[in-house]
Amino acid sequence: MNKLLLLALCPMIIALLGLVPRTARWLPKIAAVLMIIQLPIVGWLCSLIAKGEMLAYGPFVMDGIGTAFTVITTLVAVTSMIQAAMILPAERIMENPRMTDRRFTLFYTLSALFILTMYAVPLATHLGYLWIMIEATTLMSAPLIDYHRSRGALEATWKYLLLCSVGIAFALFGTMLIFASQHGLPGGGTMIFNHMIKQAQAFDPRLLRLGFVFCLLGYGTKAGIFPLHNWLPDAHSEAPSTVSALLSGALLNCALVAIWRLSQVMLASSQAALVHQLLVPAGAITVIAASLMLVSQHDLKRMLAYSSVEHIGLLTLAIGIGSGPVFILQAFNHSIVKVAFFLLAGNILYLSGTKLLSKLSGILKTVPLWGILLTVAAFAIAGSPPFGVFISEWLLLSKTFAAKEWLAAIMVIVGLTVTFIAISTHIGQVLFGKKINPLRSAPVWGWAIVPMSLLLISLLAGVSVTPSVMNMLTNLVNR
Amino acid sequence: MNFSLIEILAAGSATLAVLMCGITSLKAQLQALACQTALFAGICVLVGIQQHAEHFLILALVIFLLKAIGIPLFLGWSSQRMGIQRDTGVTLNPGITLMMGFGALLAGYFLTPQFAVQSAGNPICAGISLALLFIGMLLMITRRLAISQVVGFLVMENGIFLYGLTQTHGMPHLVEMAAIFEVLIAVLIAGLVIFRINRSFEHIDVSKMRTLRH
Numbered sequence: 266m267n268k269l270l271l272l273a274l275c276p277m278i279i280a281l282l283g284l285v286p287r288t289a290r291w292l293p294k295i296a297a298v299l300m301i302i303q304l305p306i307v308g309w310l311c312s313l314i315a316k317g318e319m320l321a322y323g324p325f326v327m328d329g330i331g332t333a334f335t336v337i338t339t340l341v342a343v344t345s346m347i348q349a350a351m352i353l354p355a356e357r358i359m360e361n362p363r364m365t366d367r368r369f370t371l372f373y374t375l376s377a378l379f380i381l382t383m384y385a386v387p388l389a390t391h392l393g394y395l396w397i398m399i400e401a402t403t404l405m406s407a408p409l410i411d412y413h414r415s416r417g418a419l420e421a422t423w424k425y426l427l428l429c430s431v432g433i434a435f436a437l438f439g440t441m442l443i444f445a446s447q448h449g450l451p452g453g454g455t456m457i458f459n460h461m462i463k464q465a466q467a468f469d470p471r472l473l474r475l476g477f478v479f480c481l482l483g484y485g486t487k488a489g490i491f492p493l494h495n496w497l498p499d500a501h502s503e504a505p506s507t508v509s510a511l512l513s514g515a516l517l518n519c520a521l522v523a524i525w526r527l528s529q530v531m532l533a534s535s536q537a538a539l540v541h542q543l544l545v546p547a548g549a550i551t552v553i554a555a556s557l558m559l560v561s562q563h564d565l566k567r568m569l570a571y572s573s574v575e576h577i578g579l580l581t582l583a584i585g586i587g588s589g590p591v592f593i594l595q596a597f598n599h600s601i602v603k604v605a606f607f608l609l610a611g612n613i614l615y616l617s618g619t620k621l622l623s624k625l626s627g628i629l630k631t632v633p634l635w636g637i638l639l640t641v642a643a644f645a646i647a648g649s650p651p652f653g654v655f656i657s658e659w660l661l662l663s664k665t666f667a668a669k670e671w672l673a674a675i676m677v678i679v680g681l682t683v684t685f686i687a688i689s690t691h692i693g694q695v696l697f698g699k700k701i702n703p704l705r706s707a708p709v710w711g712w713a714i715v716p717m718s719l720l721l722i723s724l725l726a727g728v729s730v731t732p733s734v735m736n737m738l739t740n741l742v743n744r
Numbered sequence: 745m746n747f748s749l750i751e752i753l754a755a756g757s758a759t760l761a762v763l764m765c766g767i768t769s770l771k772a773q774l775q776a777l778a779c780q781t782a783l784f785a786g787i788c789v790l791v792g793i794q795q796h797a798e799h800f801l802i803l804a805l806v807i808f809l810l811k812a813i814g815i816p817l818f819l820g821w822s823s824q825r826m827g828i829q830r831d832t833g834v835t836l837n838p839g840i841t842l843m844m845g846f847g848a849l850l851a852g853y854f855l856t857p858q859f860a861v862q863s864a865g866n867p868i869c870a871g872i873s874l875a876l877l878f879i880g881m882l883l884m885i886t887r888r889l890a891i892s893q894v895v896g897f898l899v900m901e902n903g904i905f906l907y908g909l910t911q912t913h914g915m916p917h918l919v920e921m922a923a924i925f926e927v928l929i930a931v932l933i934a935g936l937v938i939f940r941i942n943r944s945f946e947h948i949d950v951s952k953m954r955t956l957r958h
Contacts, residue, residue, distance in 0.1 A: 393915065393916055393918075393919030393922075394919070396919075397919065397922045397923065400923075400926045400930075401926065403930075404926065404929050404930060404933060407937070408933065408936075411937070414940075414944075416944055419937070419940055419941055420953045423890065423941060423953070425948070427884075427893060427897070430897060430930055431897065431900070434900050434901055434904060437901075437906045437923065438877065438907065439902050439909050441858070441904065441912060441915065444910045444915060445864075445912045446865050446914050448912070448913070449863075454912075454913065456915075456916060456919070469861075470856070472859070473750075475858065475859065513856075571874055577826055635847075670832050702900060
């Protein structure tokens with residue numbers, strides 16, 4: 266059997282179990298356990314990669330970028346599913362009998378398939394399969410957003426489905442243009458990235474450039490690059506928090522991996538200037554626009570969504586200046602902290618029944634532990650030392666200065682400053698002030714373990730980035 | 745000027761797309777969509793004959809059965825169940841949209857040299873596929889009902905497939921099949937969501953869904 270297929274084993278079991286409504290009572294726990302088993306599996310696969318083994322299944326290859334994002338997706342998926350096992354059954358008791366067994370287990374099937382498609386995207390080394398997998402992530406995740414079946418959730422689902430489908434249609438057009446740009450090659454061209462990079466000099470530059478622009482529009486919609494980010498805050502705020510964590514921590518990365526792979530083809534075809542001209546301003550503008558929109562937020566999860574948009578801007582900038590290691594590092598750090606933050610927001614939403622910033626206050630007095638974790642998460646996401654986000658943002662800025670992109674660097678600095686102020690003001694409002702009356706009781710320590718361990722990982726990532734780690738990442742990218 | 749049969753069929757589909765901009769009856773719109781997609785199946789057969797490749801015939805059959813018959817029937821059935829017949833449009837009236845549809849066709853014509861692959865022949869098809877892309881977007885922007893937006897999306901998708909069919913030396917057919925399949929699932933999910941919108945909002949007027957603010 267192909268070793269790469271092991272990656273799909275646990276999610277597949279969850280997906281199949283979810284088809285049986287009778288499993289509803291114990292499925293959350295089983296799913297959490299199965300996802301924990303995923304950790305040693307991914308670890309083993311990574312150790313094989315480190316030994317230099319090639320893992321491939323058809324067009325799905327575990328190359329450098331693929332391995333890095335498999336690790337990130339695994340961490341995000343495992344932590345989200347563990348938290349889901351705690352919070353979803355508790356939530357369900359509140360919602361009964363509107364939430365039937367069938368709907369509940371179907372949620373697990375779709376989540377598992379969603380995770381599976383998100384594994385497939387960074388591993389797809391074929392232009393066509395990459396597109397198919399990204400479209401599949403949209404299809405699998407759209408019903409997840411509608412889990413609570415409120416009007417807001419429905420509106421968000423519709424917006425997400427429609428905008429991302431149109432975006433992905435643009436990406437399909439771009440894919441076809443890139444394929445058509447190989448009309449001069451014998452045999453009609455190829456869609457495998459490695460072959461494309463080798464033959465890139467013979468591509469028709471006119472169609473290749475058009476194709477890249479269309480793909481950027483398409484995948485940029487999916488990633489939430491300003492001004493194509495419209496669906497993102499709605500979907501992130503209306504989805505259940507564990508799904509928001511998956512969307513923000515893993516899905517957005519997927520679309521950016523696609524842009525990264527395409528940018529590699531562009532570089533090989535001596536079109537670096539276009540990549541630079543498009544992605545650097547796009548990233549810088551996204552950072553500053555998101556930071557300005559962060560200021561006027563009145564909803565905790567919406568605020569987190571805009572913070573994700575800001576980090577997407579940073580990642581786009583990292584691709585634009587062509588720095589693979591910083592791209593991976595920043596994606597890792599953002600995903601880890603953002604997942605912790607979303608899960609904490611989910612806890613608070615459960616406890617207080619509201620996510621409106623104006624109605625939340627005094628969390629530090631009501632539930633001290635969550636309050637402290639929220640403070641730590643806010644500092645970590647806003648990029649304060651010694652957390653991982655600080656290091657990767659610092660590296661990104663120094664690379665941007667080294668690339669002589671003064672304007673972009675200044676815009677990013679302004680954006681990050683505004684973000685820091687906005688997030689600390691909003692979170693300060695949630696933390697201090699009058700103690701609120703909790704709507705329900707929740708196991709404080711149990712629900713805090715996952716966010717706490719994620720924040721610890723972020724702290725470790727912050728103190729352990731040394732030149733040797735960066736060298737390792739550089740080697741990984743060049744594989 | 746001599747036109748190939750492929751170009752004539754493509755031109756027919758573009759005409760239908762422009763007509764769709766002016767149609768407000770949902771039923772007529774779905775019929776136009778079905779005819780348009782059937783024309784694509786025809787183009788697919790012609791391309792298959794030209795390139796002596798059998799898999800284009802299978803592709804044509806799949807397009808005809810799923811996209812030209814299946815999807816319009818499904819959308820027609822859903823709109824009937826929800827009791828919806830007409831889409832009056834949101835910002836622009838159908839007449840003006842029709843004119844803009846012609847504009848899109850013109851824009852596609854002028855952009856042809858940028859997008860066409862000379863060695864593939866049928867350069868006009870590149871312009872037409874761009875025009876279909878624009879018209880699909882126009883339909884999505886100007887229409888009020890969720891179902892009409894799906895129709896606009898399908899017109900866009902048709903334009904993209906036309907480009908893939910006529911300007912490349914045949915996309916890998918597994919990719920093409922998977923893409924068709926995914927469009928089908930997307931339409932099914934959209935249909936389900938539309939049903940749910942209809943049930944909880946008692947209308948499917950997207951322009952009135954404004955709970956979420958920025």
